[in-house]
Amino acid sequence: MTRTVNIGLVGAGTVGGGVLKALRRNGALMASRLGVRLHIAQVAVRSPKKKRDFKVAKGVLTTNWKSVINDPKIDLVVELIGGTTIAKDVVLTALKAGKSVVTANKALLAFHGEKLFAAAEKSGANLYYEASVAGGVPIIKVIREALVGNRVTHLYGILNGTCNFILTKMKEGLDFSAAVKLAQQQGYAESDPSLDVDGHDAAHKVGILASLAHGFWVKPKEIYTEGISHITPLDLEFAGSLGYAIKLLGIVKKSKKGPLQVSMYPALIPRDHVLANVSDVYNGVLVRGDVVGDTLYYGQGAGRDATAGAVLSDIGDAVLDLKHGSTDRLKAFTPHESNGEVRPIGETTACYYMRLSVLDRPGVLAKVSAILAKNKIGISSVMQPEGHEGGSVPLILMLHYAKNAAMAKALKAIVKLSSVKTKPVLIRVENFG
């Protein structure tokens, strides 16, 4: 007789509804692939009378998430309410009760990952979170399983679909606020877009990937994070004329010795690089392993169906682990370089694009380059775009590798120059070397 796994869903909003619809359509196919029938036993929601675009059997909806976890029939809990308050209670309670949990909640993991992993470890249950990073891109499975024999020396990720959509539209000519508005109209951005555009959502994700690849848990506050709100169409245009695109790029870099770079900031990347062609709401992750070399993973980074697909992948793994009594087969997190640490941003190096707004008079470049030279920062090219006239004109400098601390020091001095108007725009350049 085919075994049945009873699933309790907590949260049936956008993603939860997508999971229910997909299970209705492909549940039989999954059962034939897994050798296990999947049954949605309970679904906890806030408003049971709300109109929804999916059907569940009578008696399945409840407003009490605790009843879902306490139901002895239920083998597996799927948490899809988001946030870090009730969701934390849901996941911890389930894990403590020895029930494995599937979640799409990256913020919960980023802030409370270690606590959740400890609870899972203690009870022998497992926590699955493929859907927490890069939507339909199976990057967590790839890092933990496919690359198990590799040291990940470099990881570069476009991990926030909202920012990528905004930057794509800005490249097409919209300014930042118009692009944000369009993203909101199309359902890609929240009414308060700051968690996305300030880079924090993407930083949570790159932190999870860094942790899995390097075996120590990276905390959100350790991740240097810049958003994209200071980027202008002018920068996209100048970057384009220099052969670059601008992307919000997560970076995890391991040098032979010493701490790990884990950061999330906008970067100029060569226009012909594969990641430069990851547009709109798509995500892309380039992982360089010391054995396999460069590999790339690409797909929709957000949205109902892409995320639902990742949740189904986790349900598949969880179901096989339940079937074989091996819920601890691949633990939620396995520390394997527990002495790892994150390099402070000042100690990391980068190349730079610097856009100054300067008075159009002789001697300005001499002053700026003197400051750079004093801080041992080399200039690789200077561009003064034509067609800009008036009190101040743009001056673009492309700078060689320098420590971020040295660059910050130089910038402080440059800002003080009387010939430099408004705050300079400084964007790092990533050449994937």
Place this chain on the structure above:
Amino acid sequence: MTRTVNIGLVGAGTVGGGVLKALRRNGALMASRLGVRLHIAQVAVRSPKKKRDFKVAKGVLTTNWKSVINDPKIDLVVELIGGTTIAKDVVLTALKAGKSVVTANKALLAFHGEKLFAAAEKSGANLYYEASVAGGVPIIKVIREALVGNRVTHLYGILNGTCNFILTKMKEGLDFSAAVKLAQQQGYAESDPSLDVDGHDAAHKVGILASLAHGFWVKPKEIYTEGISHITPLDLEFAGSLGYAIKLLGIVKKSKKGPLQVSMYPALIPRDHVLANVSDVYNGVLVRGDVVGDTLYYGQGAGRDATAGAVLSDIGDAVLDLKHGSTDRLKAFTPHESNGEVRPIGETTACYYMRLSVLDRPGVLAKVSAILAKNKIGISSVMQPEGHEGGSVPLILMLHYAKNAAMAKALKAIVKLSSVKTKPVLIRVENFG
């Protein structure tokens, strides 16, 4: 105490040597990730005295592969000798003895997959074959696990690094035989390159992917296969001027009803499509799932290290399955649409690029288009490139969707026209719709 898994390696050539080197470098890391120590207990080779670029402990080398399988200490056999004769004996003997096997052998799987799976099923051992398709790209894991909740409606793959290298070099101006020679010099092509350039190696791979996605075993003879030896730099140039690249493209397409298209042929693809930017020896696979949408996987498709990386991934899975006594957790192959069948190529449809060599006189196009019209094939554009003079000139026609059978019929009639010189070049066009 940490468990040790004893591994017996059969074959220590290019890939086997790569596995041994990688294990020496990253074995401790893998052990900390997996909670299992990996130990190379025996390595069977043909010539034990041959000079090799890796080290093994004393007494580990043997010339007798049977001793590897019969060694009661050995838990896991890794077959890396290639071919379908001795390799078949090795894998079958091991599986029958209840020992799980990791292999990189796509031809063995393509021709004898079902027999091997039956042997594994019977003894409860498992067969792992991530390295058999697309080198370091974890496409088998992705299809079986990450996309377990998806119906794969479309799969497009650049799966032969040698052909992709040759086409990349032809685009840079080399003719076919010069490009093959360069591939041989760089170690990408065999001295007899036919298995690669005739498309058969790639066809074996697309057959494996189609089988996994659709749940019935697709046999090599069911896969319509064309190679790239008839492609000329002229075609790459004309395709380029029409906005297309040419790639050897595996296609698996499922229409709502009826059989499955499984094919491997060169195709024009839009130059701005992500797969058009998969160059040199890289492989790329685009998988469209009915839940997650389009996802793409990219990496080195061949070569020692990329393949070794995939073997390590399989060793990781096998080791976890051994540790948890669940070697049948994810069976080597799970039929789930066992009534599936492959659509004969004549019944599939495609758009076409047709290059004719015609006499430069009025009336030729009228005759050709009359034949096409009679076979109900629409013309979307006609190009007569300038700068070609003499007895015959090129005439390019881009044709609308038509059944391959209708196109074959039209071609037969076109060939008979006295104004058409030499054999027409016909390349399908794939728009990923």
